[in-house]
Amino acid sequence: MDQDHQSASESRREGLAKKAASLGEDAQAKLAETAEPVKDKARSAAEEQKRAGADQVASLGAAVHGAAGELEKELPQAAGLVHSAAETLQQASSNLRERSIEDLASGFNDFARKQPVAAFAASILAGLALARFLKSSSVKHTE
Numbered sequence: 676m677d678q679d680h681q682s683a684s685e686s687r688r689e690g691l692a693k694k695a696a697s698l699g700e701d702a703q704a705k706l707a708e709t710a711e712p713v714k715d716k717a718r719s720a721a722e723e724q725k726r727a728g729a730d731q732v733a734s735l736g737a738a739v740h741g742a743a744g745e746l747e748k749e750l751p752q753a754a755g756l757v758h759s760a761a762e763t764l765q766q767a768s769s770n771l772r773e774r775s776i777e778d779l780a781s782g783f784n785d786f787a788r789k790q791p792v793a794a795f796a797a798s799i800l801a802g803l804a805l806a807r808f809l810k811s812s813s814v815k816h817t818e
Contacts (some may be wrong), residue, residue, distance in 0.1 A: 721776045729771040736764035 743757035772781070787794035 718776060723772060725776060725779070729768045732764055732771065733768040736768060739764060753758045 678691045739757060739761035743761060746754035746757060774782075783794070
């Protein structure tokens with residue numbers, strides 16, 4: 676009788692374990708189902724911001740090219756360096772447009788592993804630039 680009671684108890688435990696595993700799998704499936712649209716929205720927003728950033732970098736490159744054109748008359752060697760910097764900006768803009776968000780994040784992670792101090796400094800500078808950009812693009816209230 677004691678053995679029957681013990682096997683019934685084990686059977687109940689196994690049944691509960693299977694039910695808990697099934698509930699866990701169901702919860703994971705529902706969570707994945709719910710998370711997918713959120714991930715898609717985040718990816719879409721990031722892509723949009725990436726395009727806007729690429730446009731800004733391209734505009735900056737064009738402005739630097741214009742400044743280099745002005746310098747050509749008075750300082751031709753300096754103008755060459757400024758043109759080179761402008762081309763680097765335009766290449767960065769093209770790379771930004773062509774690469775996916777995942778590629779960019781992976782590239783930054785690789786850079787951060789190899790150069791943690793530089794990555795930290797770049798993150799701080801990017802944060803400051805973003806804060807300045809957001810502050811300058813906010814609607815100014817008149818008092």
